[in-house]
Amino acid sequence: MKKIFNISNLKRFLVLIILFSIYVFICAFSYVNAVSANISSSVFRLHVIANSDSAEDQNLKYLVRDALIDYMNSVSKNSNSKDEAISIAYQHKSDFYKIAKKVINDNGYDYNVNISIGNFAFPTKNYGDISLPAGYYDALKVEIGNASGQNWWCVMFPPLCFVDISTGIVPEDSKETIKDSLHTEEYNLINNAQTADVKFKFKLLEFFQNIKLANN
Secondary structure, rough: HHHHHHHHHHHHHHHHHHHHHHHHHHHHHHHHHHHHHHHHOOOEEEEEOOOOOOHHHHHHHHHHHHHHHHHHHHOOOOOOHHHHHHHHHHHHHHHHHHHHHHHHHHHHOOEEEEEEEEEEEEOEEOOOOOOOOOOEEEEEEEEEOOOOHHHHEEEEEHHHHHOOOOOOOOHHHHHHHHHOOHHHHHHHHHHHOOHHHHHHHHHHHHHHHHHHOOOO
């Protein structure tokens, strides 16, 4: 009788553990969804895809990137929000095409280029001392030729495309723009100057976002 009682208690205990685990999973998933949605709603990104992984095509990708960033910087320098940056991108979409096509042709290639604005999947990326978790973000996507080469990503708003790579430091005004758009905890999550507790939360966010991307 005692053995049966112990087995019964063990089963109850295991059921409680399973229910608690499900509860924790649901809470964590809800937290990740809320944080991810708020972060992604605050930034507008640039995604450039090379024709192939050859050295020549990769170099061409960077030339196209530089020309587009210079142009976007000139037309959107006074934008104060992500929505304004997206609106400007739509207004100048044909210009982006012409600029990219000119760079391609001037360098002796006849690749086509496709310019699109939409919501796309992104992996975790570091921009100096700011990290953005994997997830879906609004972006300007530039596909060169077959678009089967390596990708290049940056953030057009706030302007993290202009991070000083040599120092890995994001301009303070860009940080402030992000900070103003996020809750304190969310900003701390993407700021690489993190405590162990914040790093754990970022890893949790990254883990769940990668699961979501893998299932879509």
